[in-house]
Amino acid sequence: MKTPRELKVTPIRNGTVIDHITANKALHVLKILNLPSQETAVTIGMNVKSSQMGAKDIVKIEGRELESAEVDKIALIAPQATINIIRDYEIVTKGKVKLLETISGIIRCANPNCITNTEEPVDSLFYVTSQEPLVVRCYFCERAMDQAEIENQFGPL
Ligand SMILES: Nc1ncnc2c1ncn2[C@@H]1O[C@H](COP(=O)(O)OP(=O)(O)OP(=O)(O)O)[C@@H](O)[C@H]1O
């Protein structure tokens, strides 16, 4: 039997580790963050074993701390995700994404006739009617949207 040589993933000096991502959703998370880009080092683990989740994805991004609007989008895709901010190789903040009871402005209503799509200044607003699997309902026209419709809004992978 062969034993593997130890292969360590390079730690990041400054940046963000997004841990506990729903298995197989790492690419959706990267899509939300407009990554990979030419100058950002990204390490992705998919279907990694996790004691808490069975399987999970993990994304490590060098040189970038996430903005709260990005964290709010990630909550729609990976509601268990934890956001670890790394500075000088140490975790300085450990946060959890938060799926609120209402979602304002992040996604668009799928109904083209909805007032949020026809009247310019009206922001979208949804109630979360189910968290997992995610289902939201438009406050204005009551159109329901499921996980797949929401993911599609972030564009093709
Ligand atoms: N400098 C770093 N570079 C790359 N990854 C890092 C760095 N520091 C921590 N991590 C990663 O960040 C994640 C969270 O680290 P932590 O040490 O808090 O692990 P943990 O105790 O398993 O956390 P949790 O309780 O959130 O599961 C781990 O996946 C760890 O490998």
Ligand SMILES: [Mg+2]
């Ligand atoms: Mg852990």
Ligand SMILES: [Zn+2]
């Ligand atoms: Zn609507």
